[in-house]
Amino acid sequence: MNYGIVSQEQLEQIDAILSEKLIKLGVDCVIIIDMAGNIITARDNGTSKYDVYSFAALAAGNFATVDAMAKLVGEQEFSLLFHKGQESNIHFSKIDDELLLISMFGKDISLGFLRLNVVDVIEKIRKVWDRK
Amino acid sequence: MSFINLKDKVVQVKIVYYGPGRCGKTTNLEYINRTYRKQILSEMVSLKTHGDRTLFFDFLPFDMGQIKGYDIKIQLYTVPGQVKYNATRKLVLRGVDGIVFVADAMEKQREKNIRSLNQLHENLQSYKESIFKIPLVMQYNKVDLKEHGIPILPTDVLQKDLNSRLQVPYFEASAITGYNVAATLKKIISSTVVSIQKKLL
Numbered sequence: 001m002n003y004g005i006v007s008q009e010q011l012e013q014i015d016a017i018l019s020e021k022l023i024k025l026g027v028d029c030v031i032i033i034d035m036a037g038n039i040i041t042a043r044d045n046g047t048s049k050y051d052v053y054s055f056a057a058l059a060a061g062n063f064a065t066v067d068a069m070a071k072l073v074g075e076q077e078f079s080l081l082f083h084k085g086q087e088s089n090i091h092f093s094k095i096d097d098e099l100l101l102i103s104m105f106g107k108d109i110s111l112g113f114l115r116l117n118v119v120d121v122i123e124k125i126r127k128v129w130d131r132k
Numbered sequence: 133m134s135f136i137n138l139k140d141k142v143v144q145v146k147i148v149y150y151g152p153g154r155c156g157k158t159t160n161l162e163y164i165n166r167t168y169r170k171q172i173l174s175e176m177v178s179l180k181t182h183g184d185r186t187l188f189f190d191f192l193p194f195d196m197g198q199i200k201g202y203d204i205k206i207q208l209y210t211v212p213g214q215v216k217y218n219a220t221r222k223l224v225l226r227g228v229d230g231i232v233f234v235a236d237a238m239e240k241q242r243e244k245n246i247r248s249l250n251q252l253h254e255n256l257q258s259y260k261e262s263i264f265k266i267p268l269v270m271q272y273n274k275v276d277l278k279e280h281g282i283p284i285l286p287t288d289v290l291q292k293d294l295n296s297r298l299q300v301p302y303f304e305a306s307a308i309t310g311y312n313v314a315a316t317l318k319k320i321i322s323s324t325v326v327s328i329q330k331k332l333l
Binding site for chain 2 (some may be wrong): 006007011051053058
C-alpha cells in the first residue's frame with residue numbers, strides 16, 4: 001500500500017498558495033482532501049467553523065459518486081463540481097487522480113473569478129506535489 | 133491509504149465495517165458513538181434511506197490520543213450491506229487501512245456471510261489489496277439472540293465458514309447491547325496501527 005506522506009516544507013508551500021490565492025480573495029474555507037476522504041490540509045479565514053473531517057468524508061463520497069455517473073454516460077470524468085446555496089457555495093475541483101480541492105465561499109465572490117484563481121492554484125500545487 | 137501529516141503531526145487511519153445487510157455495522161458505530169461521546173469531536177454522519185437502511189456510508193471520526201508524538205485520528209466507516217449497493221461499497225473501501233468483517237450469527241444468514249466475504253475479497257482486489265494482508269478482525273454479531281430462542285450458528289461453524297483460511301482475530305459480539313464492540317474496535321485499531329508502523333519503518 002502506498003502511504004501518503006507530505007513533507008512539512010511541501011505542506012507549508014501549499015498552505016501559502018491557498019492563503020495567498022484563495023483565502024485573501026475572500027474564500028471562507030479551503031480544504032485539500034484525497035479520494036479516500038483524508039484531509040491533506042485545511043485553511044480558513046478564521047471566522048468559519050466547519051467540521052472539516054466529516055466534510056472531507058462526504059466530499060470524497062460525493063465526488064466518487066459523480067465520477068461513477070460520468071463513466072455511465074461515457075465521460076472520462078466531470079472534473080469540476082459546484083453547489084450553490086442562498087448564503088454559501090461549494091466548489092470542487094480535481095487536482096489529480098488522488099487529490100481534490102474544495103472551496104467554500106459566500107455570495108460576495110463571483111464564481112468566474114473563483115474558478116480563474118482555482119485553476120491557478122491547482123497548477124501551482126501540482127508543481128509542489130510533483131517534487132515529492 | 134492512511135495519510136500522515138508531518139507538519140501538524142497527525143495520522144489519519146481509515147477503518148471500514150463490512151458485512152452483509154442487516155448484520156449490525158451501523159449498530160456497532162452507534163454504540164461506539166454513544167459510549168465514547170467524550171472523545172468524539174463531531175456528529176456521526178449517516179447517509180440512509182427512508183427505511184433507515186444505510187444508503188452510502190456512516191462516518192464516525194474520533195481521536196485516539198498520541199503515539200510517538202503523532203495524533204492518531206481514527207475514521208470509522210460502514211458500507212451499505214444490501215446486495216445491490218456493491219458499487220458504493222467499493223467506493224467506501226478506497227484507501228482502507230483496516231477492516232472489521234461483521235458476520236450475522238443467525239443460522240439463516242449463513243450463506244449471506246460467505247457471499248459478502250467473497251465479495252470483500254474481490255472488491256479489495258480491484259484496489260490491488262489482498263484480504264490476506266490487510267488488517268482484518270472478524271466479529272460474530274447477534275450472539276444475544278440465543279437467549280431469545282433464535283437459532284444461531286455456533287462459533288466453530290462461523291470460524292470454519294469464514295476464518296479457516298484467513299486466521300484473523302475474532303470476537304463473538306452483540307452490537308445492540310455493546311458486548312465486545314469495544315474489544316473488536318481496540319483489536320482492529322491496534323492491528324492497523326502496527327501494520328502502518330511496519331510499512332513505514
